[in-house]
Amino acid sequence: MASETTVDQPSKKVWGGGISPFNVSWGKMYMWFFLVSDAFTFSSLIIAYGVMRHRFTEIWPKANDVFTHFPFLEGHIPLAYVGLMTFILIMSSVTMVLAVDAGHQRNNKSVAKWMLLTIIGGFMFLGSQAWEWYHFIHGTKQGAYIMFDGQVARPFVDYKTNAVDLNTLVLPSGEKVTGAAAEAIKAKSEHVHGANMIKNEYGHPLFANFFFFITGFHGFHVFSGVMINLIIYINVLNGVYVRRGHYEQIEKTGLYWHFVDLVWVFVFTFFYLV
């Protein structure tokens, strides 16, 4: 029997061949399945983070104590800037989906407008993330003391007055140590400022390692997403999709961008909130 599943004679059955059983183009389906695989990669990283965090629960730093800065503002403002970053990325996701919707309306000018806003949002997020990294690496003025067993003792900061008391150390357990005992700790400890891959002033070395790797890997995805958005934006300006007759490429690009936003939602939860 001659083959009945030739391209120009699509089967009437959904899985009979010759048609897409999911009723999507292979490009869109490919993007979805790629995103599933990428989601597995990020899941593995976040799960690894969770395992290590729970292994060292007692000495793991609290996000509220680490991420406390806001650009141009003095003082202890925990989580505000990262909340703003989340808002910026969600906004850029909204502008992206509005671009897709404009594509459905075949409104080329509108697509261009919304894509440009999405790109700007993406760059704002990247800049914010770079700023977070800078502050994380730079650390506080007072630094912290890494004791012989690896635990980190931090100088006490009164959050109401933002006064730093260098003579009072706070141990990971929350216990405060002053006077001669504090001096004894300082004498036998390593004074550390900021963070690198080997040690940091916030807590266990793995905290900084995971922070750099997960937010860096995510930031890399944001960067590549912005680059792809830029290319597609230039295509829109050149009328590529007007000639093509449809804006499915915007949809596929949008899928990648929403994935980037989705991953950030999870990173935000597991790094900063939990």
Place this chain on the structure above:
Amino acid sequence: MADHHNSSEKHEDKKHGYYTGDIHNQFVEEHHVENAVGIIWRTFWILLAITIFEVGIAFTSIPHDILIVVFILLTIVKAYYIIAFFMHLKHEKVSFKYSVLLPFVLILFFIVMAIVEGNYLNHMG
């Protein structure tokens, strides 16, 4: 007889859609979603409200264990809204939805195993 449509032809179809341009060159309908822009903005407000709520309760004195559960549940709610409406998965075929979402049941299993391991490491090693 095969009816070949060139995807670069700009003709108005009675159904709103496009030809996929790949080897099947299948006609994919862009089914009209009522009030698409309204749904988009509504989803945005929901996501914003949930995020503000999350950051807000992070500063209360609610026991940390309960907070963790609430954060994770809310994050899954946010994920639902982003996947269903922004990524448009809600309007795709059911079989496609399953092929994308079912593998994450395995991830759930992975997470449970990892939490058990992490707990073990904490107490033993």
